[in-house]
Amino acid sequence: MSKKYSPKTIEFFERVYSVVQHVPAGRVTTYGAIAAHLGSPKSSRMVGWAMNASHSRYEVPAHRVVNRIGLLTGAAQFDTPKLMQELLESEGIKIENNQVINFNQLFWDPNKYLS
DNA sequence: GTCTTGACGTTTA
DNA sequence: CTAAACGCCAAGA
Numbered sequence: 001m002s003k004k005y006s007p008k009t010i011e012f013f014e015r016v017y018s019v020v021q022h023v024p025a026g027r028v029t030t031y032g033a034i035a036a037h038l039g040s041p042k043s044s045r046m047v048g049w050a051m052n053a054s055h056s057r058y059e060v061p062a063h064r065v066v067n068r069i070g071l072l073t074g075a076a077q078f079d080t081p082k083l084m085q086e087l088l089e090s091e092g093i094k095i096e097n098n099q100v101i102n103f104n105q106l107f108w109d110p111n112k113y114l115s
Numbered sequence: 116g117t118c119t120t121g122a123c124g125t126t127t128a
Numbered sequence: 129c130t131a132a133a134c135g136c137c138a139a140g141a
Binding site for chain 1: 123
Binding site: 004005006008009012035040041042043044045046049 | 135136137138139
């Protein structure tokens with residue numbers, strides 16, 4: 001780990017990764033839900049930032065994290081823009097126009113499944 | 116030191 | 129209904 005990040009940031013990353021890693025295959029969650037679970041509903045941007053850092057740091061299923069409407073906003077940050085969609089489809093999730101179908105059904109709320 | 120940018124979300128016009 | 133502004137917090141220029 002680089003030391004350029006503040007201790008608070010490192011801790012924040014760890015929490016985000018922990019939640020994302022608990023997301024079961026075939027399910028998706030949102031940045032806002034993770035942020036809310038961490039105690040800061042309005043810090044959803046930080047979650048996205050953590051995910052951006054995670055893509056080259058830890059093995060986190062970042063493809064299961066989408067924005068509040070199920071849009072694959074982070075697809076461009078993957079090695080290839082199609083990778084995120086392919087991974088989701090590989091888990092049985094249908095994607096239409098960069099958006100998750102049945103998002104409401106597939107949504108996995110960390111606050112509901114984690115203490 | 117200030118200013119801009121960002122894998123977001125909510126509120127207001 | 130859509131479009132824009134604000135809030136949030138950290139990093140990079």
